[in-house]
Amino acid sequence: MRHIYWNETMERMDRSSLRAIQDERLRDVVRRVYTNVPFYRDRMQQAGLTPADIRGVQDLHLLPYTVKQDLRDHYPFGLFAVPQSEIVRIHASSGTTGKPSVSGYTSGDVDRWSELMARSMYCAGVTRGDVVQIAYGYGLFTGGLGAHYGAERVGASVIPMSGGNTARQMMLMEDFGTTTLCCTPSYAMNIAESLREAGVTIDRLKLKVGVFGAETWSPRMRYLIEQALGIDALNVYGLSEVMGPGVSMECLCKQGMHIWEDHFIAEIIGENNETLPYGQEGDLTFTTLTKHGMPLLRYRTHDICHLTDEPCPCGRTHIRMGPIQGRTDDMLIIRGVNVFPSQIEHVLLGIKGIEPNYMIVVDREGALDTLEVQVELSAELLGDTVKEIEALRSKIQTKLGNDVLVHADVKFCQPGSLVRSDGKAKRVVDRRKM
């Protein structure tokens, strides 16, 4: 297996030099947030810290954690470390209620993001001459634009398809000779099935690799996608709060995702808020070293995984994270979109006459996730024609779609028919088998 490196100096740097860069950049980011972000200055002062106390990575544990609620409390731009006039891009992801989590990027941030995504493309062997079809959504979601900039940076020919319209995806994949597919693993599976149904055999395609992310998937699913599409299927990881796709990326060795440590420090935090050693599973936590728009200290992703610093056969020295094993909160990932049950509740409670009893059922039909929201229908809301009930259903579906950013099927139930449990109601049923 031949490995190529976008930035060989950085990617294969010896660990002690890498550590020296992290030390220096950590001191720098701490100074920047202390000076420019009142939230961090207050937190550090409460902890009795000044920037001088953070000499390097060994002092990281002294710093406060950042959680999603902090982003919400400072919505929309309160955690930006530069004036808004320096921000050239704004992305957002699901918040736990009506308001999203916002992330701002300076032009330098966009440049560094492109660099890291370019490294990630090289991890997959994608380079000039490749045709990259990006079927991640373009928009507030970082998937589309993140992959796009990285693929352009390496000089590939980029097809900015965005998600959906599978028939068109298949047509261009064949006609344009797509070599690289970027999308969620479940959408890759969907495309594979649609190709099979349409009788398109893989010898008619030029696909060689997939850069798949925004969802967890099983080794079995990886195997199925690889067989069906005749490709190497690789994991990419990222989140908008920290940057977007390209925070870490699997190389062709497929032994976990390399975290670009010259830009991020990763930690695994245990249930008692303690830092866990490599190998143990816990809450993946990131400190951004080079982001200027919205730097974050020790941001708790709530993604559960482990880290390893065992040398990788690809020659990159950056540590790897294992596949995401789950969440420490109740966030669901539906067709690549992060969904919090509390967002759905927020929408439902905003509709007069909806009983405060509901059930969220997540399932998988073929390769695609389905989201059904069961709602008890009150007499107040009951129209006595099919048309009226369907209109109400579509109104709720539209509202959910707008707020939660993923289509939900609303199903009306009789009052009292949904399961009530003692104490905390169980409102989510996830029937997906990964």
Added chain:
Amino acid sequence: MCIKQLSVFIENKPGSLADITGLLGENDIDLFSLSIADTAQFGILRAIVADYEKARRLIAEAGYTVKLTDVLAVAVHDSPGELAGILRLLAESRNDVEYLYSSVRNAGESALIIFRVKEPELTARFLADKGVRLLTQEEISVL
């Protein structure tokens, strides 16, 4: 002029309909007329009964979403062409009919036509002008 109709939301699952009609039967509530609108997901049962308040309470207590809807009722002679005559008049009135159903109490005698329109008062007046008599709640109760 309007009469009360029970409108019940039922999920498409076996036994719902038997459940509701059984409940009415056990409580000596006679069904004069009944129709069901159904979709893949749910159905709406519409029924005319004498003691609609009691029926509404019983059905609600059994856990169904139920409400009372104002509808119009006409008695016509049970012979060919009678329904068409009424429908022609309704079309002339230019008042949209949301739904309509009918039932026969005794074959050959009179048939009951139940319908819901957007503006029942307007339609009632229009039909009265054309010599069609609408049934009152009292008349329904003693059918």
